[in-house]
Amino acid sequence: DIVMTQSPDSLAVSLGERATINCKSSQSVLYSSNNKNHLAWYQQKPGQPPKLLIYWASTRESGVPDRFSGSGSGTDFTLTISSLQAEDVAVYYCQEYYSTPYIFGQGTKLEIK
């Protein structure tokens, strides 16, 4: 099974500042047949289901604010929130959909400093 490791486990950022969350996979999730990274990012607020933010590692889902961006390839990925808003307080998960079992990172809890 692929192992997905996020860092840090928790993060406190001031309003308006940049937040960066990293995700590392134990093997490449770049699929050679389509040259795409099979990596998604989700946001989960307390008491709610996860919400899709990013797929193919860098494609923003429709309706997701453009302050959210994804980058990286192969085994190393980053979710960046360019200017933190109060409503961004949540736990963020990366997930590989390269092979089964699909594996999620352990989550990164983002708070306001």
Place this chain on the structure above:
Amino acid sequence: QVQLVQSGSEVKKPGASVKVSCKASGYTFTSYGISWVRQAPGQGLEWMGWISAYNGNTNYAQKLQGRVTMTTDTSTSTAYMELRSLRSDDTAVYYCAREITMVRGVMGGWFDPWGQGTLVTVSS
């Protein structure tokens, strides 16, 4: 709008079974698969398995093989997840999620949307 609505909370005794439903609306049910993901209290997300609503093919997480069965009813656009021989560590919120892929009937996609979740509590 695309929506997945799950059945309500359940309380079960160890050794019992639970069947959770997930009713889809707002899209062609047979064009996508459904994955099931669970989240134990205060913990992260664990993928349980997938079913194609197109042809009924399934793919289960190895740790649940033999205890889980996923089915669909295309006449009502509903997916089901049954978990048997329940243990206390099966206590979790269970989510269904539509899996988005470029090709109908195959895996390898992201999850959107998710159902609201169903809390299953296993306690004697």
